[in-house]
Amino acid sequence: MTPITTFFRNLESKCCAACGQVMSEQAESYMTECFSCQDLATRDAYLYYHTKK
Template sequence: MTPITTFFRNLESKCCAACGQTMVEQAESYMTECFACQEKATHDAYLYYHTKK
């Protein structure tokens, strides 16, 4: 059985699902998008919601 520290040390870097940039979050994090892409999506959603008529 592989020690847990070896398992996490050998995981590949996480990449953002939107832009492909390498993420620095922990490997076990559930995030799939980097902070910049999350911020852009939030901003776009805000603008869409507040400009609807």
């Protein structure tokens, strides 16, 4: 069985699912997109919602 410290030390860098940028959040975080991509998606959703007729 692998020691827990070895497991966490060997984790790969976490990357954004949308743009591929390396994320600085902790590996156990549930985030899959960087803040820039989240802001862009939020802006697009806001504009889509408010331009619907």
